[in-house]
Amino acid sequence: MPRISSDKLAERRARILDAAESCFARSGFHRSTMQDICREAGVSAGAVYVYFDSKEALIEGIVARDRVEAAEAMGMLAEAEDFLAALEAVLHACVLARPAHKAALFIEIIGEAHRNPRVAASLGQCDSQLRSLLRSLIERARSDGRIPDGLPAERLALMMAILADGLFVRRSLDPGFDGAAMVPLIMNTMRGLLELPSAEKAAPTARSRPKIRLVAEAGR
Numbered sequence: 278m279p280r281i282s283s284d285k286l287a288e289r290r291a292r293i294l295d296a297a298e299s300c301f302a303r304s305g306f307h308r309s310t311m312q313d314i315c316r317e318a319g320v321s322a323g324a325v326y327v328y329f330d331s332k333e334a335l336i337e338g339i340v341a342r343d344r345v346e347a348a349e350a351m352g353m354l355a356e357a358e359d360f361l362a363a364l365e366a367v368l369h370a371c372v373l374a375r376p377a378h379k380a381a382l383f384i385e386i387i388g389e390a391h392r393n394p395r396v397a398a399s400l401g402q403c404d405s406q407l408r409s410l411l412r413s414l415i416e417r418a419r420s421d422g423r424i425p426d427g428l429p430a431e432r433l434a435l436m437m438a439i440l441a442d443g444l445f446v447r448r449s450l451d452p453g454f455d456g457a458a459m460v461p462l463i464m465n466t467m468r469g470l471l472e473l474p475s476a477e478k479a480a481p482t483a484r485s486r487p488k489i490r491l492v493a494e495a496g497r
Contacts, residue, residue: 289324290328292318292319293325294338297329300313303381306385336386337399340399341399346371347371351414355414365460365464373457411438444459
């Protein structure tokens with residue numbers, strides 16, 4: 278029996294992951310079956326199980342692939358003279374230029390992570406690794422003098438992740454959402470965050486923070 282080349286194996290694995298993405302985004306994690314994914318990929322069930330033993334393993338593969346792609350895009354921050362321009366390019370590559378089904382898939386994986394420890398671990402590891410990478414890139418840019426000192430790098434990286442997550446959620450909820458139109462506002466926000474002296478000075482104290490009562494609570 279002729280051996281399949283490593284390139285062919287990688288191509289088949291990628292095709293299976295693409296099929297799983299489409300099925301999960303379209304029908305949801307629980308309504309999609311392994312048979313659905315086989316049909317979408319145009320492969321036999323045996324071929325799928327060579328690479329992935331379950332739907333959870335497929336999500337792990339999807340998340341890992343996205344992590345690698347995001348890390349590669351973020352690599353441009355390492356040497357970019359204009360850090361903010363490079364950050365805007367990363368935002369486009371990792372969020373706005375992603376296919377529409379990726380937004381629905383993002384929501385589906387988050388939802389499943391709340392119920393499934395294996396999915397939660399995979400998603401949590403991805404988030405932690407990407408934020409750690411972003412933190413180190415921010416620290417490097419500061420040491421090189423490309424951006425000013427400001428918020429702690431860990432908090433700044435978290436804020437960037439929150440903005441990216443929010444864009445994915447908005448894309449999923451609103452098919453007509455024009456993410457590109459929001460980019461200037463987002464970059465102005467990032468510019469302001471980069472120049473803040475510290476999170477402590479920027480945040481209101483418990484004493485100065487206004488107290489807001491919810492309507493439901495007010496009626497009790």
